[in-house]
Amino acid sequence: MTTAVAESLSYWSMTGPRHTSDLDALLHRVARRDADAFAALYDHTRARVYGLVTRVLRDSGYSEETTQEVYLEVWRTADAYDSAKGSALSWLMTMAHRRAVDRVRAEQAASQRESRYGAATVDPALDVVAESALAADERRRVVECLDGLTDTQRQCIEMAYYGGLTYTEVSQRLSANLSTIKSRMRDALRGLRNCLGVP
Amino acid sequence: MTEPTDFELLELATPYALHAVSDDERAAIDRQLAAAPASVAEAFREEVRAVRETMTTVSAATAAEPPAHLRAAVLAAVHPDTVLRFRWRTALLAAAAAIVVGLAAFGLGITLRPSPTPTMAEQVMAAPDVRTVSGQLAGGTATVLFSHDRNAAVLVMNNVPPPSQGTVYQMWLIGDKGPTSAGTMDTAAVAPSTTDTLTNLGNSTALAFTVEPGNGSPQPTGKILAKLSLT
Numbered sequence: 001m002t003t004a005v006a007e008s009l010s011y012w013s014m015t016g017p018r019h020t021s022d023l024d025a026l027l028h029r030v031a032r033r034d035a036d037a038f039a040a041l042y043d044h045t046r047a048r049v050y051g052l053v054t055r056v057l058r059d060s061g062y063s064e065e066t067t068q069e070v071y072l073e074v075w076r077t078a079d080a081y082d083s084a085k086g087s088a089l090s091w092l093m094t095m096a097h098r099r100a101v102d103r104v105r106a107e108q109a110a111s112q113r114e115s116r117y118g119a120a121t122v123d124p125a126l127d128v129v130a131e132s133a134l135a136a137d138e139r140r141r142v143v144e145c146l147d148g149l150t151d152t153q154r155q156c157i158e159m160a161y162y163g164g165l166t167y168t169e170v171s172q173r174l175s176a177n178l179s180t181i182k183s184r185m186r187d188a189l190r191g192l193r194n195c196l197g198v199p
Numbered sequence: 200m201t202e203p204t205d206f207e208l209l210e211l212a213t214p215y216a217l218h219a220v221s222d223d224e225r226a227a228i229d230r231q232l233a234a235a236p237a238s239v240a241e242a243f244r245e246e247v248r249a250v251r252e253t254m255t256t257v258s259a260a261t262a263a264e265p266p267a268h269l270r271a272a273v274l275a276a277v278h279p280d281t282v283l284r285f286r287w288r289t290a291l292l293a294a295a296a297a298i299v300v301g302l303a304a305f306g307l308g309i310t311l312r313p314s315p316t317p318t319m320a321e322q323v324m325a326a327p328d329v330r331t332v333s334g335q336l337a338g339g340t341a342t343v344l345f346s347h348d349r350n351a352a353v354l355v356m357n358n359v360p361p362p363s364q365g366t367v368y369q370m371w372l373i374g375d376k377g378p379t380s381a382g383t384m385d386t387a388a389v390a391p392s393t394t395d396t397l398t399n400l401g402n403s404t405a406l407a408f409t410v411e412p413g414n415g416s417p418q419p420t421g422k423i424l425a426k427l428s429l430t
Contacts, residue, residue, distance in 0.1 A: 039274055043357065046270070051263035064269050068276065075277040086248050090255040097254070101218045135262070142260040160219035161254065167214040168221070179210070186213045193253040 023088035031078035042071060045089065049096045055162055056100035066103050070096045097161070104164035145195035153188035156181060205239045208232070212243045216250035267342045268331035271355050271394075275320075319396045320353045322346075336408055336425040343397075343406055343427050352397040352406070352429070361389040362410055369411040371419055372403035373426075381406065383415035404430050 023044065029037030049070055054063040073095055081091050146154060159170045171181040192198075208231055214220050215228055232240050323329060326346035333342040339359030345352035354370075362368050367385045371378035381397055397406075405428050409421035 035274070035277065038277055039357070042270065042273055047262040047264050048258050050265035050269070051261040052258050054263055055261040060266075064265065064272075067265060067269060068273055071273045072276055085244075086252060087255065090248075090251045093255045093258050094251050098218050135259070138259040139262070142257050146257070146260065157217075160214065161217050165219065166221050166224070167219045168224075170219070182210045182214060185217065185219070186210070189213050189217075189250050189253055192257060193249055196253060196256045198249065198253045198256055 023092075024083050027074075027078050027081050027088045027091070030075065031081070038071075038075060041074070045092055048089070048093060052093060052096055053100045056097070056104055056164060062103060062107070063100075066099050067096075070099050073099070101164040108164075142196065145192050148195055149188050149191050153184050153191065156184045157188050160185065205235060208235060208239060209243055209246065212246035213250055215243075216247040217254070266331065267333035267340075268329075268344055270357075271342065271344060271353065274355075274394075319349070319351050319398065320394070322349050323351050323353050323396075332427045332429070334425045334427050341408065341425055341427065343429070345400060345429050347400060347429075350398065350400050352400060354393075354395045354397060354406075356389070356393040359389060359393070361386040366410050366412055367415050368424075369409050369415045369419065369421075370397070371407040371409065372397075372400065372429075373405040373407055374401055374403045378407065378419055379403075380415065380417070383411065385414075400429065404428065 023041065026037045026041045026044070030041055046067075050063060050067045053066045053070070054060070057063045057066060070092075074092060081088060085091075086094075146157075149157070155174070156170060159165045159173065160167060165173070167181050167185060168178065170176075171178050174181070208228070211220065211224075211228055215225065220228065232243060235243070323344055323346045326349045328348045329344055329346045331342060331344050333340060335341075336356065336359050340357045341359065342355045342357075343352050344355075359368075362385065364386060367383040368389070369383045370381040372381045373379075384393075405426050407419070407426040408424045409419045410424065411419070411421055
């Protein structure tokens with residue numbers, strides 16, 4: 001038996017803007033300690049959260065721990081979510097990214113990065129999901145928009161967003177001045193936002 | 200260092216939104232925002248919002264399924280008594296057999312209470328040899344965490360529809376002597392998310408599911424809906 005079919009269904013269901021309000025409703029129920037809503041929220045978002053965390057941490061053990069921490073934080077703080085300030089998925093992904101980055105920096109501080117993160121050029125785990133046509137389409141659209149950035153813009157996003165470096169560290173690694181790096185980051189995000197049509 | 204201008208503050212909105220600032224710098228930015236003119240703070244927040252929505256869309260490109268066992272761990276952590284819910288008749292019967300003698304004399308109903316000692320589910324999850332297997336069951340998902348050391352398994356079912364009226368799902372432990380019933384589950388027992396415990400795995404090599412008429416069968420008569428390997 002394989003779980004590919006069931007998992008691709010859940011992956012499918014979390015893609016697409018028409019589900020935004022569903023996640024809002026689920027989060028509001030989670031804030032009221034609704035365990036069934038929490039389970040549904042997990043199923044709708046787990047691939048996004050785990051995928052991003054894994055992309056940053058590149059270690060399945062750390063990624064599982066961090067993913068658990070993310071959902072515990074969701075459970076504890078769902079009542080703080082304010083739909084006027086952004087989408088439910090963005091609230092969740094911001095939390096996931098923050099925790100992944102914090103974990104990377106903690107591991108770096110513990111000087112474990114060299115040993116645990118030696119394979120930093122490993123490709124993201126694209127082989128895990130049996131994708132539906134819709135999910136594959138969305139992924140393709142994002143990859144096209146990423147390809148539309150300049151190499152230096154993409155490098156900034158790679159190092160800062162996925163590598164967990166601060167913009168100051170990025171500027172040091174690239175021997176570029178701070179304002180150049182800040183401009184590249186801003187231009188990269190504006191390019192992506194326009195290309196993806198994010199409101 | 201002089202206070203940054205509003206422009207310099209706004210320049211930091213993107214790195215701030217990407218978590219690409221140090222903790223100290225983040226705290227400094229938060230302080231400056233609190234003191235900044237409302238229009239600047241508003242522009243900063245709008246930039247942060249847009250960056251985060253954009254990267255949320257970009258996260259479609261990194262989506263990857265977590266291992267199935269993570270689900271049980273995440274859900275158990277926020278709702279620990281889900282693993283204490285006994286829905287299977289075998290579990291009920293086993294528990295009932297142990298306590299019915301003591302309670303019957305007092306005319307009490309059978310009550311299952313969470314035990315202060317680690318539940319079998321908790322013991323399975325903590326076992327060094329715990330393994331996970333997952334499969335599709337009637338359009339939903341059945342995940343089994345099992346430990347041969349503990350001789351037990353935890354079953355988690357998600358979005359498995361209840362069996363039709365007059366039938367039950369029946370579980371079968373398959374060993375070298377063929378299938379042995381591991382309990383049945385009727386319409387009332389199947390919830391959108393159902394968690395249960397199985398004991399006496401013995402030398403079983405698989406757990407199979409069938410639909411059986413009435414209250415179940417001594418041997419499987421329906422076709423096997425799912426078969427999860429326990430090796």
